[in-house]
Amino acid sequence: MDRVVFLGTAGGRASVFRYARRAGGFIVYLSGSLVHVDPGPGAFVYLHQLSIDPRSIDLVVLSHIHLDHSSDVNAVLESATDGGKLRRVALFAPRPAFEGENRVVLPFIRERLAQEGFLREGLELSYRGVRVKAVMKHTHHATDTYALLFNDRLLYVSCALYEDRMLNLYPKGVDLMIVNTTLYRKVVPIDHLTVEDAYRLIVNLKPRKAVLTHFGYELLMQHDPKELAMELSKRCGVPVVAAEDFMEVEL
Numbered sequence: 227m228d229r230v231v232f233l234g235t236a237g238g239r240a241s242v243f244r245y246a247r248r249a250g251g252f253i254v255y256l257s258g259s260l261v262h263v264d265p266g267p268g269a270f271v272y273l274h275q276l277s278i279d280p281r282s283i284d285l286v287v288l289s290h291i292h293l294d295h296s297s298d299v300n301a302v303l304e305s306a307t308d309g310g311k312l313r314r315v316a317l318f319a320p321r322p323a324f325e326g327e328n329r330v331v332l333p334f335i336r337e338r339l340a341q342e343g344f345l346r347e348g349l350e351l352s353y354r355g356v357r358v359k360a361v362m363k364h365t366h367h368a369t370d371t372y373a374l375l376f377n378d379r380l381l382y383v384s385c386a387l388y389e390d391r392m393l394n395l396y397p398k399g400v401d402l403m404i405v406n407t408t409l410y411r412k413v414v415p416i417d418h419l420t421v422e423d424a425y426r427l428i429v430n431l432k433p434r435k436a437v438l439t440h441f442g443y444e445l446l447m448q449h450d451p452k453e454l455a456m457e458l459s460k461r462c463g464v465p466v467v468a469a470e471d472f473m474e475v476e477l
């Protein structure tokens with residue numbers, strides 16, 4: 227059954243590194259393959275806690291290189307390849323994840339990959355029945371960051387400053403939209419989405435279902451994500467849920 231499992235739901239530096247909730251990204255079971263998206267801090271441990279054998283991972287995808295999305299990428303790839311013995315795992319990520327002084331994937335880990343894919347706006351990459359399209363390059367603290375569409379069904383709106391361009395570039399009516407809703411309200415100069423931005427995206431693009439995740443510290447301390455999601459469901463006429471650590475959502 228195609229589904230998403232959230233390893234962690236904290237987002238942004240304060241929330242993740244003060245451990246307000248777990249981090250670690252999410253797992254997608256899609257068309258018989260297993261995809262790990264944004265393996266942030268703790269991802270390797272949470273996989274084991276959920277009895278997910280990392281050796282069953284086919285594809286790892288990074289939306290961008292910030293550590294809340296990438297810090298466990300080497301540990302996850304090392305275990306997914308069984309220490310380099312299995313050459314069957316692919317990695318799709320922005321180019322700076324692989325190259326340059328801020329690269330997050332170690333050169334000897336790159337050698338273990340079956341395939342590398344460099345995300346670019348408008349480009350669709352594929353591996354083992356999973357198509358990943360970088361539908362838009364986001365504005366996010368001058369770091370190459372992409373919104374990702376999986377098999378035309380699942381839209382992952384990674385961290386971003388809201389732009390109206392999203393409404394043109396993102397597909398309408400997907401089965402599931404995951405929105406990294408880090409802020410309650412806009413805080414200048416932080417390039418993250420707010421609850422109101424999530425509203426604009428959901429009400430205009432009308433996915434069949436939406437999940438809010440990647441909650442920032444202030445949002446978690448001062449608000450109840452469940453209530454925020456319930457309010458959005460009513461206002462948008464679309465089922466919206468707030469993700470919790472280890473929650474599973476059917477696709």
Ligand SMILES: [Zn+2]
Nearest residue numbers: 237238294385
């Ligand atoms: Zn983030």
Ligand SMILES: [Zn+2]
Nearest residue numbers: 290292366385
């Ligand atoms: Zn980021």
